[in-house]
Amino acid sequence: MIIFYDGNCPLCTKEMRLLKEADIYNKITLEDINTNDFEQRFNYIKHEDALAFLHGQQDNGEMIYGLDVTFAAWQTVGRHKWLTILQLPGIRFMADQIYKVFAKYRSPIARLTCKSTCGIK
Template structure:
């Protein structure tokens, strides 16, 4: 699995670091969408789209988005099994809506709430 994430987002970077620490079998590759050659290497993904919404690519090439990426990633490393609750029909809608708000304001949220925990200055 490949996760395309915003390394300029402290919350995103922290979660990816924790995810890789749990990835004992190296099943997840991380790609920073801010690298200069990102769109050349991954021409099927527009940087602006990836900045707006978390993108992931399954080993079979299938693209997944938002909370589905988070769920699949933690499932891949065998952690946070409770996240499956977010996949339940009644909860999924609200979780997806909450994620959309979070994704849009993640930088503001990070700077407001995560200064010491994420190492933001």
């Protein structure tokens, strides 16, 4: 699985670090969407779309987005099984709406919430 994440987002970077620490079998590849050659290497992903919401690619090439990426990633490493609740129909809709707001405002949220834990100055 490949996860395309915003390396300029302290919250995103923190979660990716925690995910890779749990990835003892090296099943997940992380790709920072802000690298200079990102659009050349992944020309099927628009940078602006990747900034708007989390993108992932399953091993079979299928693209997944938003909370589906989070769910699949933690499932892949065998952690946070409680995230299964986000797949339930009524909860999924609400969680997706909340995620969209979070994704849009992740930078100000990071500045407010994780100065000490994410390394923000």
